[in-house]
Amino acid sequence: MAEHFLGKKHDQEAIRQQLALYRRNPEHFIKASHPQVSFTTLEMLAYTDGYASCIHQPLLREALERLPDSLSHLPGCYAFDPARVWVGLAAPADAGWFGGFYHADQGYRYLQQIALTSLSGALSHSSIDKTLQTLELLRAYVHDTLHYATYRLFCPIPPGTESSLNFYRLQYGINFRRWQGQSYSARDTVRSSTTHNLGNIMEAATDRFAQEFVLKLSTHIAYRPTPGAVIEDYLYRDCTGQLTQQDLLLFRSIERRCAESDLPLAFKAYLRQMRLFVQYVTMRYGVFLAECGGPHRAELHELILQAMMSGKLHRLQYFLNRLRGETGSFVTVFKTPEY
Numbered sequence: 425m426a427e428h429f430l431g432k433k434h435d436q437e438a439i440r441q442q443l444a445l446y447r448r449n450p451e452h453f454i455k456a457s458h459p460q461v462s463f464t465t466l467e468m469l470a471y472t473d474g475y476a477s478c479i480h481q482p483l484l485r486e487a488l489e490r491l492p493d494s495l496s497h498l499p500g501c502y503a504f505d506p507a508r509v510w511v512g513l514a515a516p517a518d519a520g521w522f523g524g525f526y527h528a529d530q531g532y533r534y535l536q537q538i539a540l541t542s543l544s545g546a547l548s549h550s551s552i553d554k555t556l557q558t559l560e561l562l563r564a565y566v567h568d569t570l571h572y573a574t575y576r577l578f579c580p581i582p583p584g585t586e587s588s589l590n591f592y593r594l595q596y597g598i599n600f601r602r603w604q605g606q607s608y609s610a611r612d613t614v615r616s617s618t619t620h621n622l623g624n625i626m627e628a629a630t631d632r633f634a635q636e637f638v639l640k641l642s643t644h645i646a647y648r649p650t651p652g653a654v655i656e657d658y659l660y661r662d663c664t665g666q667l668t669q670q671d672l673l674l675f676r677s678i679e680r681r682c683a684e685s686d687l688p689l690a691f692k693a694y695l696r697q698m699r700l701f702v703q704y705v706t707m708r709y710g711v712f713l714a715e716c717g718g719p720h721r722a723e724l725h726e727l728i729l730q731a732m733m734s735g736k737l738h739r740l741q742y743f744l745n746r747l748r749g750e751t752g753s754f755v756t757v758f759k760t761p762e763y
Contacts, residue, residue, distance in 0.1 A: 426500050426575040426735065430594070435580040439591040443578075446535045453536050454510055457529060460519055461542065466509035466565060478513060478543065480558040487562050487641055491569070494637055499734040501573040504532075504539060509565055512542030514549075522694035523547030525564045525663065526701060532571035534593075539568035544659055548690040555647055556656055559638050563663040566634035574626070575735030579603070597626045597732035598740065602763070610760035612708065618715060619708035620758055628709030629728045635665030655691055658698070667702050675699040716757065720747065 427443075429436040454463055469475045470484045488506065495501045515521050524544035532539045541564040545552035577595035581587050581603050592603040599622040600608040609622040619625060642664060649656040661667050677683035679696055687695070717724035724743065731740040737754060744753035 426573065426733065428575070428577045428735070429579075430577065431580040439578050439580065442590055443535070443537075447537045450508065450510070450536050450538045453533070453538070454540065458512065458540070460515050461512040461547065462514040463510045463512050463540075466506035466511055466561075469511055470506060478546075478554075479561070480554045483555060483558045483641075483645065484562070487558075490641070491566065491637070495569070495573075498570075498573070498729055500575075501570065501733045504565070504569040504572040506565075508537060509539045509541070509568065511561065512540070513546050515547040517549060519547065520690050520693065521547040522550065522688075522690040524560055524659070524694060525567075526694055526697035528697075530564075532568040534571075534576065537572075539565070539572070541565070541568070545655075548688065550655070550688070550691070552659070553650065553653075553656055555645070556649065556660055559642055559647070560659055560663045562641065563631075563634045563638045566637050567631050570630040570633060570729075570732070574630075574732045577735065595735060597735070598622055598728065598737060599626060600763075606763060608760065608763050609758045610762070612704075617708065618711040619705075620712070622758055624705055625709060625712065625728065626732055628705045629725060629732065631706065632665060632709070632725065633729060635663060639664040639666075655687065658695065662698055662702070665706070667698075667706075669707070672699055672703050672707070716744065716747065718747070 429439055431439075464475065469479055470481060470488060475481070488503070491503045495503065512523060512527070515523070521527060522544075523542040523546040525541065527542045527547065530540045530542065541561065544557045544560040546557075574597045575595065576593055578591045579594045580591055581589070585603070593601060594603075595601075607623065609620060612619050612621050612624065619628070642660075647660075649660045658667075658671075661671070674683060675695055676699065678685045678687070678692060679699070685692070713721035713724055720743075727740045727743050731737050741754045744757065745751055747753075748756075750756070
């Protein structure tokens, strides 16, 4: 975890103390934010015999052992503590939830220093292959591990200002924000096919890394979804980064009831969240890499990840300058005039 602080010593200590208070009792936060969901930790899920029927434990344990090697090329990046990763396993049957990576209000929470996710299909009591549930869970865990490891720079808020926190996050990875909330880069327009928003870029880069990890693992164990199992096919191709524009058109048709589908209502709602993420985050990032990186898009992706972890932009800036034949490319490509 790369947390750094600016300000006088007493200001830095005050920030550390406030963060410690937020992180002391994660169970309270979880119960307040997800009162209807039953959780356990990833550590318990992986290593406790009582959960052996919920997950493919041998595969989960193998992946947890493999992950440090996969992270080793990223500066200062270590696997997030599985004891601070909370996995939803059940919810009331009438809640209308499916469960999985796209379930609402999940992800890494830097204030509490925990990650929240849920087991695919578990919140609707759907029967999903245990191996696939494990792969989908690993996508979420690796994704949140990178968020946990991303460089953060905290600063005290200016004297005389009112805030529930005594600090703000000036830098997160390659993104910057003023204490009032103004971000370094502008939001993408709804009709944009690419992205220059640094928040979206970091989210997509993080997820691409997680999907590639899961794809390699699934190839290693020669996993394929059950033939004819439509839901499992969508879930597998999503968590391994293999959905296409044609898939998104089909998902949109299902939403509009223009395509026949006997999918459960809970999964249709989940499928919409999947489509929105892939359309506005994943696909836009692919276009960004192609337009900015061209034949060097893989190197650009790697430099973005390394800059996110280290908080140092000079190699990424040099790469963009060289490709674009100009200086100050990072500012040109990303900075909004309002910042």
